[in-house]
Amino acid sequence: MSKIFASPELALKDVLSDGMTIMSGGFGLVGNPESLIPEIKKAGIKDLTVISNNCGAEGFGLWMLLEARQIRKMIASYIGDNKLFEALYLSGEIEVELNPQGTLAERIRAGGAGIPAFYTRTGVGTIVAEGKHTEIFDGVEYVRERWLKADLAIIKGWKADPAGNVVFRKTARNFNPNMGAAATVTVVEVEEIVDAGDLDPDCIHLPGIFVDRIVKSTLNEKRIERLTISE
């Protein structure tokens, strides 16, 4: 059975529904599934729980799902300069669960690895630890955090082969491989679909077992948030 789909629209066919939980890869605007997000907007599904480090930027990425009010709850770590996200958060119009970035990453990793909870130093003594179980190990206090799983992960890779083995590019890797392992259905968009044998088996970042569907990206804007040049 081929994992390769002809278009982003077809790659998301039959997997979208109201109220579902979606993980979306990327750090800032780097490594975002740029071609898949607009298809979720088009499908018009709502009451979504979205798990992603950020929530896009004006006109880009997950921002468009915020703008269309398709997101009921956002699990993220950083708001940054996303004015719409900040306003919706401060007004309480959408539910936001802010996580420390490393805790977010580890919760996702744990979800993919079948580990329901883990302990971390991060957040001890802050509001992040409020209402959570804490425990002392070797004289130090840790807080217990739960795994995160999703119905669907949409992630961005660089190259994939027909078996679904994926290679990411530079800092566009970020949350993508962790999310790829933590969802019931993982859809990967890549810049290039290569033939079997073209990827070095020693250099696979996300093995094909985690990947259900592959599609070639139709959008690769790769918008730069802060172009910084050395003189």
Place this chain on the structure above:
Amino acid sequence: MAWSREEIAARAAKELKKGFYVNLGIGIPTLVANYLNEDSAITLQSENGMLGMGPFPRREEVDPDIVNAGKQTVTELPTSSYFSSADSFAMIRGGHIDASILGAMEVAANGDIANWTVPGKMAKGIGGAMDLVAGVKKVIVVMEHTTKAGKSKILKRCTLPLTGAAVVELVITDLGVFECDKKNRQFNLIELAPGVSLEEVHEKTEAPLHTEGFVQ
């Protein structure tokens, strides 16, 4: 003359020992990179998944897939490596990073730091800051000594939601260098910026400040 932002960054760079793995936050901390050279053998980690960060690119070198945690375009070095967010925070949480230099809105004499939100007014999010202060061996705060309204940012107790409790080791501001003495719930003055008097620093510091025996 108190220190400029650049001078604060230059002073912070002196705290980094040869061979250190270091994570730099956004703002003044980013400027610290300008004061490191090959001899200092410092490796910069960026929590979005890069170890061995190079300088900002020349225009023709810009690659949108290479950014630092502040989303600025950067370059790679011959020894750079890339990894997932989970692996990145294993480095941070696992105690493998020697120093974290980050900004703050408030720091307190008990080592508490607040730098992520002003409830009801501003929310930039937590980002990697909570993991960094909890997991990195040495936490150095660089910031202006007072707010724009002239209020001390070095306090007895933080008033804003915390980023971490009892984690700060050293604070470098435009007025000087202050060691956080958690046991005695005070800051010890280590160094004054040129032209700053003991009187001024006392006046602008709300936290107990130990300056006895300090010689400029």
